[in-house]
Amino acid sequence: MIKYRVRYYLLILFAIVNVPVLAAPVIEIEIRDHLFYPDEIEIPVNTKVKLLIINQDNTAEEFESYELNREKVIPGGSRGVVFIGPLQAGVYPFFGEFYPKTAQGKVIVK
Amino acid sequence: MLLNSVIIILREVLEAALIISVLSALSQKLHVSRKWLIIALLSGLIGAITYAINIKVVSMALDGVGQEVINASLHLLIYSFIVLLILSLKDQSNHRLMVFAMVSSVAIAVVREGSEIIVYIDGFISSPELLLPIIIGSAVGAGLGISIGVLFYYLIVNISLNRAVKVGLIILILIAGGMVSQAMQLLIQADFIISQQPLWDSSSLINERSLLGQLLYALIGYESTPAPIQFFCYAISLIITIILTTLTIRSYQQRPEL
Numbered sequence: 001m002i003k004y005r006v007r008y009y010l011l012i013l014f015a016i017v018n019v020p021v022l023a024a025p026v027i028e029i030e031i032r033d034h035l036f037y038p039d040e041i042e043i044p045v046n047t048k049v050k051l052l053i054i055n056q057d058n059t060a061e062e063f064e065s066y067e068l069n070r071e072k073v074i075p076g077g078s079r080g081v082v083f084i085g086p087l088q089a090g091v092y093p094f095f096g097e098f099y100p101k102t103a104q105g106k107v108i109v110k
Numbered sequence: 111m112l113l114n115s116v117i118i119i120l121r122e123v124l125e126a127a128l129i130i131s132v133l134s135a136l137s138q139k140l141h142v143s144r145k146w147l148i149i150a151l152l153s154g155l156i157g158a159i160t161y162a163i164n165i166k167v168v169s170m171a172l173d174g175v176g177q178e179v180i181n182a183s184l185h186l187l188i189y190s191f192i193v194l195l196i197l198s199l200k201d202q203s204n205h206r207l208m209v210f211a212m213v214s215s216v217a218i219a220v221v222r223e224g225s226e227i228i229v230y231i232d233g234f235i236s237s238p239e240l241l242l243p244i245i246i247g248s249a250v251g252a253g254l255g256i257s258i259g260v261l262f263y264y265l266i267v268n269i270s271l272n273r274a275v276k277v278g279l280i281i282l283i284l285i286a287g288g289m290v291s292q293a294m295q296l297l298i299q300a301d302f303i304i305s306q307q308p309l310w311d312s313s314s315l316i317n318e319r320s321l322l323g324q325l326l327y328a329l330i331g332y333e334s335t336p337a338p339i340q341f342f343c344y345a346i347s348l349i350i351t352i353i354l355t356t357l358t359i360r361s362y363q364q365r366p367e368l
Contacts, residue, residue, distance in 0.1 A: 024301070048305065052174065059233030060165075066318050069308070069335055070299055072177060073229055078166040081174030083301040098230060100114055 024050040024083065031055040031074065034099035042108045046086040054079045061103060065094035068107065111240060115247030118230060122223040123255030124328040128285055129219050131259035132278045133212050135266035139274045142209065150213040154220025161225035175300035184222045185293035189347060191215035192286040196279060196351060200358040275362050283351035288331020290347040294340040308335035
C-alpha cells in the first residue's frame with residue numbers, strides 16, 4: 001500500500017517538474033567530427049527553448065556559452081539537454097570547449 | 111589545443127585547490143593531523159572515477175538534465191559542509207565534526223572537478239596525435255592551479271592563528287557563495303528554476319574568459335551576466351556564512367594564542 005502511495009507521489013512530483021519541459025520547443029543540435037550541425041539556430045524573442053544536443057563523436061564535448069551563461073559536458077555517443085531563453089534579440093555565440101577551433105556556433109534571437 | 115587544455119584544467123583544478131589549501135593550512139594552524147586530507151583525496155578520486163564512468167547514464171537521466179541535478183547537489187553540499195565547518199570551528203571541542211566537514215567538502219570538490227578532468231582527457235586517448243599536447247597542457251594547467259593553492263597555503267600558515275582563521279574563513283565563505291551561485295545557474299539551465307534576464311553585464315569590464323575572470327570565478331563565483339535568482343541566493347548564502355564566521359572569529363579572539 002505504502003509502495004503504491006510513494007509511486008503516486010513520485011508521479012505527481014514528476015508531473016510538476018515536467019510541465020515547463022513540455023511547453024518549451026525543442027531544437028536538436030548534433031555534434032559530428034567536432035562540428036555543430038546546425039551551427040546557427042534561430043529562436044524567437046522571449047521564448048524558452050530546449051536544446052537537445054546529440055554527440056555523435058566518441059569523444060566528449062563541452063557545450064559552452066558565456067553570453068548564454070551555459071556550460072555542459074556532453075559525453076561521447078550520448079546526449080544532453082540545455083534550456084536557454086527567454087532572451088532578448090541578439091546574437092549569442094556558443095562553442096565546444098574541448099574542440100574550440102572547430103566547434104563554433106551561434107544562437108540568433110529574433 | 112595545448113593552451114586550451116591549460117585553461118580547462120586550470121579552471122577545474124583551481125576551485126578544488128583553493129578549498130584544499132585553505133583547509134590544510136587551517137588544520138596545520140589548529141594542530142590537526144592531516145591524515146584527513148589523504149582520506150578526502152582518495153575518496154574524492156574514487157568518486158570522480160565512478161562519476162566519469164557513469165557520465166553517459168547521468169547525462170541522459172532525468173530527461174537529459176541529470177548532470178545539472180547532480181552537479182547542483184554537489185555544489186550545495188560543499189556549501190553545507192563549509193557552513194558545518196565554520197560552526198564546528200567555533201566550538202573546537204567538537205573535533206570530529208570539524209574533520210568530517212573538512213573531509214566531506216574536499217572529497218566532494220574533488221569528485222566534481224576530477225570527474226570533468228577525467229572525461230576531458232579520456233576523449234583524447236583514442237587520438238594519439240593529440241594526446242601528448244593535451245597531457246602537457248593539462249599538466250601545466252594543473253601545475254598552475256596547484257601553485258596558486260600552495261601560495262594561499264603559505265599565506266595562511268605564516269600568519270597568527272587568529273588571523274589565519276579569519277583569512278581562511280573569508281576565502282572559504284566566498285568560495286561557498288560561488289558554489290550556491292553555480293548551483294542556481296545549473297538549476298536554471300535544467301529548467302528547474304525560471305530563467306530571467308541577467309541583472310547586469312560586466313563582461314566588458316572583467317571578461318569571464320580572462321585569467322582574472324577565471325580566478326575570480328573560482329574565488330568568489332564571479333559571473334559577468336548573473337541571473338537575479340543567482341545573485342539573490344549568493345547574497346543570502348553570504349549573509350548566513352558572514353554571521354556564522356563573525357561569531358566563530360570572535361570566539362577565537364577571546365581565547366589565548368595556541
